[in-house]
Amino acid sequence: MGAREFSVLFGVILIVIMLIIPLPTVILDILIIINISLALVIILISMNTKEPLEFSIFPTLLLLVTLFRLGLNVSTTRSILGNADGGNVIDTFGSFVIGGSPLVGFVVFLILIIIQFVVIVKGAERVSEVGARFTLDAMPGKQMSIDADLNAGMISDQEAKERRQKIEREADFYGSMDGASKFVKGDAIAGIVIVIINMIFGLIIGMVQHGLGVGEAASTYTLLTVGDGLVSQIPALLVSTATGIVVTRAASEGNLGQDVTGQLLAYPKMLYIAAGVVFMLGVFTPIHVLLTTMIAVGIAVLAFVMSQAEEKRIEEEAEPEEEAEEEQLNSPENVVGLLTIDPIEFEFGYGLIPLADASQGGDLLDRVVMIRRQLALEMGMVVPVIRIRDNIQLQPNEYVIKMRGNEVARGELLLDHYMAMSPGVEDENITGIETTEPAFGLPALWIGEEKKEQAELAGYTVVDPPSVVSTHLTEVIKAHAHELLGREETKQLVDHLKESYPTLVEEVTPGILTLGDIQKVLANLLKEKVSIRNLPTIFETLAEYGQLTKDMTLVTEYVRQSLSRQITKQYAVPGEALYVVTLSGQAEKKIADAVQQTEHGNYLAMNPEESQQFMENIASEAERLSEMGQSPILLCSPAVRMYIRQMIERFFPQVPVLSYNELEPTVEIQSVGVVNTE
Secondary structure, eight states: OOHHHHHHHHHHHHHHHHHHSOOOHHHHHHHHHHHHHHHHHHHHHHHHOSSGGGGTTHHHHHHHHHHHHHHHHHHHHHHHHHHSOOOHHHHHIIIIITTTOHHHHHHHHHHHHHIIIIIIIHHHHHHHHHHHHHHHHHHHHHHHHHHHHHHTTSSOHHHHHHHHHHHHHHHHHHHHHHHHHHHHHHHHHHHHHHHHHHHHHHHHHHHHTSOOOHHHHHHHHHHHHHHHHHHHHHHHHHHHHHHHHHHTOOOOSSOHHHHHHHHHTSOHHHHHHHHHHHHHHHHHSSSOHHHHHHHHHHHHHHHHHHHHHHHHHHHHHHHHHHHHHHHHHHSHHHHHHTTOOOSEEEEEOGGGHHHHOGGGTOOHHHHHHHHHHHHHHHTOOOOOOEEEEEOTTSOTTEEEEEETTEEEEEEEOOTTSEEEEOOSSOOTTOOOEEEEOTTTOOEEEEEOGGGHHHHHHTTOEEEOHHHHHHHHHHHHHHHTHHHHOOHHHHHHHHHHHHHHOHHHHHIIIIIISOHHHHHHHHHHHHHTTOOOOOHHHHHHHHHHHTTTOOOHHHHHHHHHHHTHHHHHHHHOOTTSOEEEEEEOHHHHHHHHHTEEEETTEEEEOOOHHHHHHHHHHHHHHHHHHHHTTOOOOEEEOTTTHHHHHHHHTTTOTTSOEEEGGGSOTTSOEEEEEEEOOO
């Protein structure tokens, strides 16, 4: 235990000793001076803090200081009543400070009590209570503001975490201060009670035990009691004032002295008016004109000095700003800053501003947060911050989604309508504005709110505009997830995995594979909508096969086979058959024979006529499977899967290509079609 920790522990033990064991007057004098010094330190610190959280220990410190002061009261009371002696400090306050008059001292003591109890303590208690209530009520709004700034890219994840922690600390602080202010209130009440007890029992003890007369006993014990009360209440008043300063302190860039002088003297012209009023008091009232004139001249001189200083400060600040702006315009860094491209941008016309405006009920920012969380769970990747902004160049109800500065999707919304998608059987009573569902390209209608219930009863899928754009944004990010996964994002995933699997990561990189190789494998998986959340299994496979070949496309095939349980769950429904389209043996042989091997990797060099016929056959089988109400899936052998995928991904990007090794043996596979190359 360090010296600081031991000193605090010793102080608490000393308080307990003071409550039980009588102390010599010399030690009482030392402790009383320490009490006054501690109160001075507390009020000085409270005046120099810029915000309440800089003095976050204050509620606990207030309890300890109050307990210390009450312990002193017990010890001094024991000494006064038992020995008619309170020590040198109390005797000094009782004789020198109040002039030896018990009545004057008692009046001063009562005034201090009234100031502390009625004015300062009452006000500090109310401010603490209101501050705690308002802080708790404002927490949800502050949290939403932090999330909005984070989504807009204005702050980093670390800054958002620090701001959230600050909000929690503020709530805890004001809640503690609300309770701690009761200590000060109770201390003031205890001070009055202790003084009354000391005076009454001091008079009785002086007359009964010491044989003093009524006047002598009253003079002796009242003087000591009032001195003790003043010694106790002056530090208590300082601590109470510090309490009021802390709870009424707003966050600023300076301490209390800077803020008071800076803001009180911020308007020099007002000081001239005050000087004129003071001067007129001496002219039109019996107040001595010389006195008011001196004060008025002093205020006027202060106003003149402040005016000159303000003008000089404005000139000094203006010159560097102009120079900085000129340097910024001419500096190469200014041009370099324009080269920054946001990974994802969502731009919308002015008619869609209510989507993102929380004051108008828009929840787009909250939906973006949920999209990022959903994709982290589904795809296993951290989606970059989505930049949301309005664009007056777009149509009022139009929005655009961009990736790396390039437009990848576009849509249109009608905020006062609902999008209704047909179940397959049209209902003539459901009419509206024809449109296309942007995420999946399905025909749909924009209908009014009055037809919403009717459309739902008719089997239509009815979606509100925010859900339409959220779904579209989610599907676009999924489709382009492999483009968003760069080396920096890959490093972030690898570092996260390294916290739990350090040995596995160290074996794979940088020994076997580089960060770029890992990024290629993960991008290949995301390109075919395979989640990379199961990074431990992926890295186990990379460690096993990464040293056998440097063809990352081939390594990806091994990884897919290791993720067979995950891929099976993605496409197969438990207890139901998986309907697929298979390749004929002849087609697989032709594709395998058309593979060309080079030192840079393998590629498919198939005859154009055969390739065209192959595509037409796939299109025919996929259409037939869709008519059956099944999603088209192409199943082939592991040796040719990646080449078939490369061949069809431009024409049929939504058709998954699976190999037999990527499906669990427990899955029932039912082939509903065979694709040939003829």
